[in-house]
Amino acid sequence: xxxxxxxxxxxxxxxxxxxxxxxxxxxxxxxxxxxxxxxxxxxxxxxxxxxxxxxxxxxxxxxxxxxxxxxxxxxxxxxxxxxxxxxxxxxxxxxxxxxxxxxxxxxxxxxxxxxxxxxxxxxxxxxxxxxxxxxxxxxxxxxxxxxxxxxxxxxxxxxxxxxxxxxxxxxxxxxxxxxxxxxxxxxxxxxxxxxxxxxxxxxxxxxxxxxxxxxxxxxxxxxxxxxxxxxxxxxxxxxxxxxxxxxxxxxxxxxxxxxxxxxxxxxxxxxxxxxxxxxxxxxxxxxxxxxxxxxxxxxxxxxxxxxxxxxxxxxxxxxxxxxxxxxxxxxxxxxxxxxxxxxxxxxxxxxxxxxxxxxxxxxxxxxxxxxxxxxxxxxxxxxxxxxxxxxxxxxxxxxxxxxxxxxxxxxxxxxxxxxxxxxxxxxxxxxxxxxxxxxxxxxxxxxxxxxxxxxxxxxxxxxxxxxxxxxxxxxxxxxxxxxxxxxxxxxxxxxxxxx
Numbered sequence: 001x002x003x004x005x006x007x008x009x010x011x012x013x014x015x016x017x018x019x020x021x022x023x024x025x026x027x028x029x030x031x032x033x034x035x036x037x038x039x040x041x042x043x044x045x046x047x048x049x050x051x052x053x054x055x056x057x058x059x060x061x062x063x064x065x066x067x068x069x070x071x072x073x074x075x076x077x078x079x080x081x082x083x084x085x086x087x088x089x090x091x092x093x094x095x096x097x098x099x100x101x102x103x104x105x106x107x108x109x110x111x112x113x114x115x116x117x118x119x120x121x122x123x124x125x126x127x128x129x130x131x132x133x134x135x136x137x138x139x140x141x142x143x144x145x146x147x148x149x150x151x152x153x154x155x156x157x158x159x160x161x162x163x164x165x166x167x168x169x170x171x172x173x174x175x176x177x178x179x180x181x182x183x184x185x186x187x188x189x190x191x192x193x194x195x196x197x198x199x200x201x202x203x204x205x206x207x208x209x210x211x212x213x214x215x216x217x218x219x220x221x222x223x224x225x226x227x228x229x230x231x232x233x234x235x236x237x238x239x240x241x242x243x244x245x246x247x248x249x250x251x252x253x254x255x256x257x258x259x260x261x262x263x264x265x266x267x268x269x270x271x272x273x274x275x276x277x278x279x280x281x282x283x284x285x286x287x288x289x290x291x292x293x294x295x296x297x298x299x300x301x302x303x304x305x306x307x308x309x310x311x312x313x314x315x316x317x318x319x320x321x322x323x324x325x326x327x328x329x330x331x332x333x334x335x336x337x338x339x340x341x342x343x344x345x346x347x348x349x350x351x352x353x354x355x356x357x358x359x360x361x362x363x364x365x366x367x368x369x370x371x372x373x374x375x376x377x378x379x380x381x382x383x384x385x386x387x388x389x390x391x392x393x394x395x396x397x398x399x400x401x402x403x404x405x406x407x408x409x410x411x412x413x414x415x416x417x418x419x420x421x422x423x424x425x426x427x428x429x430x431x432x433x434x435x436x437x438x439x440x441x442x443x444x445x446x447x448x449x450x451x452x453x454x455x456x457x458x459x460x461x462x463x464x465x466x467x468x469x470x471x472x473x474x475x476x477x478x479x480x481x482x483x484x485x486x487x488x489x490x491x492x493x494x495x496x497x498x499x
Contacts, residue, residue, distance in 0.1 A: 054244040054300075055464060057252030058286075059278045060476035061096055067235055067294065068286050069227035071139055071147070072206070073103040076121050076219050078272035078281045080114045081106060081134065090279055095202070096475030097138075098279045107207060108132035120152060120188060120218030122272050127156055127216050133209030134217070141169060141197040141204045146225035149193040151208065152218030152268060155184040161213030167195040167222075169204045180211075188218050190268075194225070219268045229293060230267075230285070240298040246348065248303040248463060249291050253277035255353050256309025256361035260319045263287020264338055276310075276361060279476055288322065289335075292344045301348065306380070308352030308372055308392070309362025313379035320349065320383045349387050350463070351376055354416060356394040366398055370405040377409040390414050390461045395442040400450075407452045412461040415439045418468040425484060432488040436462065 056062055064070060073087075079102035089100025106112050110132030114124040128134065141147065147167065155161040161184035168176035177195040197204070206222060226233045250258055257276025262284045264270075270284035288304075295302040304323070306316035318331050323344040325332030332343065354360050355369050364372070377389045391406055393399040393413035402413060417439070419431040443460055447453050467488075470480040 049245045052244060053246035053248070053303075054239075054242070055248045055252070056250075058250055058254045058258075058275060058282055059252060060478050061474060063286050064280075064283060065096070065475070067231060067239075068290075069223040069230055069232040070283070070285060071222045071224075072136055072220055073099045074272070074281055074283075075221055076268075076272040076283060077102070077104070077114075077124065077126055077217070078122055078274075079103075080124065081112050081126055091472075091475060094473075094475070096478060098476055099281065100279065103136050103138075104134040105137070106132065107135050108209065110210075115216065120154075120216070121269050125216050125218060127214060128208075128210045129214045130210050130212055133207055135205050135207040137203065137205040139167075139204040139206060139222075140202045141167070141200065143197055143200045145197050147195045147197065147222055148225045149220065149222035150190050151181075151193065151220045152188050152190050153181065153184050154188045154216040154218065155186050156214040156216050159213040160184075161215050162211040163191075163215055164209050164211055165193060166207045166209070167197070167204060168207065169197065169199045169201050175199075184213065184215055188216075193222070221268075228297065230290065231294060231297065236294075236297060242298075244298075244300055246301045246303050247291075247295055247298070248305060248348075248350065251277065251305060251353055253353065253360060255305050255307050256311070256355075258282075258307055259311075260288060260307070260315070260322075264289065264322070264334070288319075289338060289340060292323075292340070292346075302344070302346050303348035303350060303390075304346055305350030305353055306376065307362075308355060308369075308376055309360055311362075313372075313376040316351075316376050317379045317383045320346075320380050320387065324384045324387075347386065347388050348390065349380065350390045350392070350414065351410070352392040353414075354394070355392045356398040366401045370401060373402065373406050374409040377406075388412065390463070393460075395439050399442070400446060403446050403450055403458065404452050407450075407456055407458060410458060412459055413443075414461045414463045416462075416464040418464070418466055421467070421469040428484055429488040431467075432465065435465065 056067065081102045081104045083106055085105045087099050087101050087103040088097040090098035108131045110129035112132065112134070113127040115127045116124050119125040126134065151165065153163060163181045163184060164178055165181070166176045166178045175198065177198070179193055179195070181191050208217065208220065223230070224233070228236055254275065254277045262271055262273060264287055267285050270287065272284065273282045275282045292302055304319070306319060308316070321329050321331035322335050323346045325335070325343065327333055327336045327341065335343075351373055355363065356366075357363060373391055380387060380389070388411045389409065390412040391402055391410040391414065393402055393415050395415055399413060399415070402410075417435045419435060422428040422431065439460060439462070467481065467485045468479060470482065472478050473480045
């Protein structure tokens with residue numbers, strides 16, 4: 001990551017580390033102690049701007065609880081609300097627990113029913129009687145900061161319904177802010193909310209209590225008031241400062257079970273799903289339009305990966321038409337209806353993710369996947385022949401087979417690798433460049449050996465590469481990294497001598 005490298009170089013500019021020499025002219029004497037000096041003021045040869053692009057996936061706190069500003073878990077009530085309140089089923093004793101059951105606790109004297117009669121969204125809608133409410137805790141708030149949101153409500157009985165909502169950070173009236181909603185309508189209406197936090201805490205709560213009547217709760221939302229079109233302002237600023245030229249989305253393993261059509265249209269009416277690859281609920285609040293807008297705001301190029309796991313060519317072609325099609329096409333018209341009159345002009349399209357692995361949804365044998373790769377790429381190019389297609393590779397028999405049989409149906413081929421920790425520091429640092437070199441050498445050899453590549457310039461897209469051994473301190477697969485990892489990400493200013 002570009003910012004991480006800059007911080008590292010600035011920090012180490014005056015330090016000498018006890019490392020074997022990575023590059024020096026002339027080499028030191030044989031009995032000289034090993035060292036490396038980092039000079040942050042020295043500028044090396046320019047790097048290709050695409051080197052440090054980024055990858056985001058619907059995993060852990062990357063999207064929800066990270067880029068996206070929504071503070072409430074399960075705001076669409078995917079999980080049934082029951083008297084047994086036990087929301088955290090994974091990483092429960094950490095700052096970033098994983099919700100595996102409803103995070104809404106029943107408060108008061110009545111019984112909450114999950115109504116399946118014309119639910120607002122998803123499979124059911126909570127029906128809450130008088131003197132009863134729902135509460136969600138473990139909310140992080142900052143003193144003096146404003147929070148805005150809304151709730152969709154519908155009166156479910158003949159008596160005029162009244163609802164009170166409270167953002168609380170302690171006990172008593174002095175430690176909360178309340179909003180009372182009078183005379184809830186007989187059809188679903190969207191009621192705005194606004195609160196100001198009286199303290200800073202990670203243990204605030206939002207309570208929705210029915211004072212009179214009975215009420216159906218469609219969805220609830222709460223965000224910091226400074227959110228930028230639903231995106232966290234602070235996170236957005238950091239990612240913009242990163243200046244990454246390309247962002248790849250939506251996965252990752254996630255994409256192989258993702259239906260992109262779930263993520264378009266009215267956010268409150270998009271169905272909640274089980275995350276197909278990881279844990280928790282996929283709210284479908286951050287979908288196609290939100291990703292494109294995110295890319296516009298951070299001034300980066302979008303890269304969209306299509307589902308070649310459980311997905312098919314026609315769904316991928318429809319997705320492309322939604323993004324790039326004119327207003328008079330079927331899916332282009334749908335994009336216009338959803339508020340985007342101009343095509344998104346997405347040029348980078350990943351065809352599947354890690355389809356070589358048995359962990360991938362829809363995994364199949366190479367001979368079968370070759371047919372699918374070509375089918376998907378060709379069907380998409382009928383919609384937009386100018387797109388850049390990046391195939392799913394893995395250096396070895398898989399990539400060799402793809403290059404043999406799919407060379408006319410791709411522009412790039414993606415490669416991935418992750419490495420573990422090694423006790424020797426130089427061996428640890430060398431893993432990243434050595435793996436990159438190994439991938440490059442494999443593809444150079446393929447160019448020499450495969451006549452199918454004559455006259456073609458199919459290059460490598462290194463779409464995932466990193467260490468993967470540190471503790472998961474930031475939620476599901478939220479890996480911590482260390483300075484010794486960063487020394488491998490950084491690029492030396494002088495060539496390393498052969499060893």
